[in-house]
Amino acid sequence: MRHELLAKVLPRASREAHGREAPPREAAAGRDRSLVTPLAVDARGVSKVFGVGSVAVQALRGVDLEVKGGELVMLVGPSGSGKTTLLSILGCVLGATSGEVSLFGTRITGLGEAELPTLRQALIGFVFQGHNLIASLSAVDNVRLVLETRGYGRREAAREARELIGRVGLAAQADRYPETLSGGQRQRVAIARALAGQPPLVLADEPTAALDAVAGLAVTELLIELCRERGSTVVVVTHDNRIFHLADRIVHIEDGRIVPEGPRSQGSPS
Ligand code: ADP
Ligand code: MG
Numbered sequence: 001m002r003h004e005l006l007a008k009v010l011p012r013a014s015r016e017a018h019g020r021e022a023p024p025r026e027a028a029a030g031r032d033r034s035l036v037t038p039l040a041v042d043a044r045g046v047s048k049v050f051g052v053g054s055v056a057v058q059a060l061r062g063v064d065l066e067v068k069g070g071e072l073v074m075l076v077g078p079s080g081s082g083k084t085t086l087l088s089i090l091g092c093v094l095g096a097t098s099g100e101v102s103l104f105g106t107r108i109t110g111l112g113e114a115e116l117p118t119l120r121q122a123l124i125g126f127v128f129q130g131h132n133l134i135a136s137l138s139a140v141d142n143v144r145l146v147l148e149t150r151g152y153g154r155r156e157a158a159r160e161a162r163e164l165i166g167r168v169g170l171a172a173q174a175d176r177y178p179e180t181l182s183g184g185q186r187q188r189v190a191i192a193r194a195l196a197g198q199p200p201l202v203l204a205d206e207p208t209a210a211l212d213a214v215a216g217l218a219v220t221e222l223l224i225e226l227c228r229e230r231g232s233t234v235v236v237v238t239h240d241n242r243i244f245h246l247a248d249r250i251v252h253i254e255d256g257r258i259v260p261e262g263p264r265s266q267g268s269p270s
Helices: 005-009 011-018 024-028 083-090 116-123 139-149 154-167 183-195 213-230
Strands: 041-050 057-067 072-076 098-103 124-127 201-205 233-237 249-254 257-259
Touching (some): 057 257, 072 083, 072 213, 083 098, 083 201, 116 124, 124 183, 139 154, 183 201, 183 213, 201 213
Parallel strands (some): 072 249, 124 201
Antiparallel strands (some): 249 257
């Protein structure tokens, strides 16, 4: 059950999320849904410059990216290539210097700063490199808090939070505090929190960066499985080639630009 926040902010995204009929895999397979549904992500010519004058850094240099509803895209590129910057712009955390971004048919570039948090709350589930959990709240309460801010009533939020914590395999640890959990367990809580309230767009920025290889693989596989179940659109930044086969598409970014699909040139770092 979803709240009305989304409907207020983005009528079309709301309809999309509530009235989904086609299962996500079919949608991702392109079953003509794209003809009637706006793209989940439509970024055109997005540039981002940090700083001014001699210290200016151009993090993005005209990025075009389209992601269909229900599609799972992995974003891959070297350190410093602009992955976090791009995700932050898509996630309504950071403004672009130029270019246009629409989410579910609504243009987010050009919106006032006051509107972005509401939009973010309604549309985006974010999983960060670190887990970013609130230390003074138990695992289940970290999730419950998000549900309440997303418009769930107290009782419904409590029930849903416990269910989500169970779904990420932490039923027995639900009432423990983050500092008593392992890195992998914390990141599972972060996943439950990101998916709380079923945001239509899930963004994950190297969600396993702080984990060992085994825990990292399990956590990413879980994230993907849950997003597939819910039909969420996903952009995940990862270096883990063990999970590339789980993507609908892999997008490469280098030096602030998306590398065109097709055979890639070998080497020549610049
Ligand atoms: P990635 O996530 O691919 O490692 P980032 O998006 O974090 O890359 O960074 C892209 C470029 O922008 C880098 O050169 C980085 O140093 C620079 N950058 C990122 N954030 C800032 C910031 N807040 N201020 C100045 N430069 C930044
Ligand atoms: Mg980064």
